[in-house]
Amino acid sequence: RDGLVVALRAGEQILRGGGTSVTAVEAAVQALEDDELFNAGKGSVFTEDGGHQLDASIMRGTDLAAGAVAGLRTIRNPISAARLVMEKTQWVLLAGEGAEEMAVAHGLPTVSPDYFRTRRRWDQMMAAKDPSTAQQAEYSTVGAVAVDEERNVAAATSTGGMNNKVLGRIGDSPIIGAGTYANNETLAVSATGLGEVFIRGAAASTMSNLIEFGGRDLVTAVHEVVMDRLPALGGTGGVVALDRDGAFAAPHSTPGMLHGWLTTEGTIVTKVFTDE
Numbered sequence: 459r460d461g462l463v464v465a466l467r468a469g470e471q472i473l474r475g476g477g478t479s480v481t482a483v484e485a486a487v488q489a490l491e492d493d494e495l496f497n498a499g500k501g502s503v504f505t506e507d508g509g510h511q512l513d514a515s516i517m518r519g520t521d522l523a524a525g526a527v528a529g530l531r532t533i534r535n536p537i538s539a540a541r542l543v544m545e546k547t548q549w550v551l552l553a554g555e556g557a558e559e560m561a562v563a564h565g566l567p568t569v570s571p572d573y574f575r576t577r578r579r580w581d582q583m584m585a586a587k588d589p590s591t592a593q594q595a596e597y598s599t600v601g602a603v604a605v606d607e608e609r610n611v612a613a614a615t616s617t618g619g620m621n622n623k624v625l626g627r628i629g630d631s632p633i634i635g636a637g638t639y640a641n642n643e644t645l646a647v648s649a650t651g652l653g654e655v656f657i658r659g660a661a662a663s664t665m666s667n668l669i670e671f672g673g674r675d676l677v678t679a680v681h682e683v684v685m686d687r688l689p690a691l692g693g694t695g696g697v698v699a700l701d702r703d704g705a706f707a708a709p710h711s712t713p714g715m716l717h718g719w720l721t722t723e724g725t726i727v728t729k730v731f732t733d734e
């Protein structure tokens with residue numbers, strides 16, 4: 459919860475200074491990437507061969523501009539690489555070596571691969587390899603949504619992916635319309651959960667479409683996808699979602715989901731369980 463407060467304050471500082479929602483979600487996600495308790499940046503889960511491959515994406519609600527990176531190994535803050543793809547290139551999704559070269563060319567800090575390692579994630583990877591200890595996956599991808607004083611929304615998501623994943627596996631987090639979406643006319647949303655199902659169910663864009671074409675309000679649209687459509691495809695997870703009028707929802711089909719929000723007055727609320 460302390461990590462969430464740090465992230466929310468980082469976003470707040472940007473917004474109070476007149477910054478954009480894009481800068482605010484980037485700042486919030488950077489704070490979570492730097493906190494080793496979350497599965498993004500430092501503290502990411504391991505690939506099956508004991509390495510890391512990090513994914514991230516960001517989207518701007520004003521014009522549907524988006525940027526994403528997949529399979530990064532040496533960029534300290536993948537969310538900033540995603541923003542560079544959005545703002546400095548003609549592309550939307552860059553993977554692997556090319557994504558790292560682009561980030562380095564624009565001056566992003568690099569780290570040695572062992573920067574991302576933590577004992578806790580190592581033990582989780584080893585446990586997943588042993589059938590007698592393999593447990594249900596725990597999702598702790600990070601994400602942020604924000605609306606700024608111009609009432610423009612943005613969304614950002616960053617992850618190490620799934621524990622013990624095969625090399626080259628890419629989940630929903632860097633896929634625009636699956637793990638991340640932002641449209642001023644509908645919502646900004648960032649997801650965590652079983653990535654394969656969020657991709658197959660086009661989770662984030664379905665929420666937007668239910669609002670745009672299906673006449674749902676934000677709360678109904680995100681609830682329908684997270685609680686009905688995705689479980690029907692065999693996957694659990696949750697989202698944080700916000701629209702330009704400040705409507706917010708954070709449904710999850712998992713028992714809990716660490717999330718928090720900041721009100722216009724500056725109050726921070728953090729939550730793990732629906733009934734707390």
Ligand code: ASP
Nearest residue numbers: 597598599619629651653
């Ligand atoms: N959605 C992420 C993925 O599939 C995992 C997570 O949410 O922790 O890569």
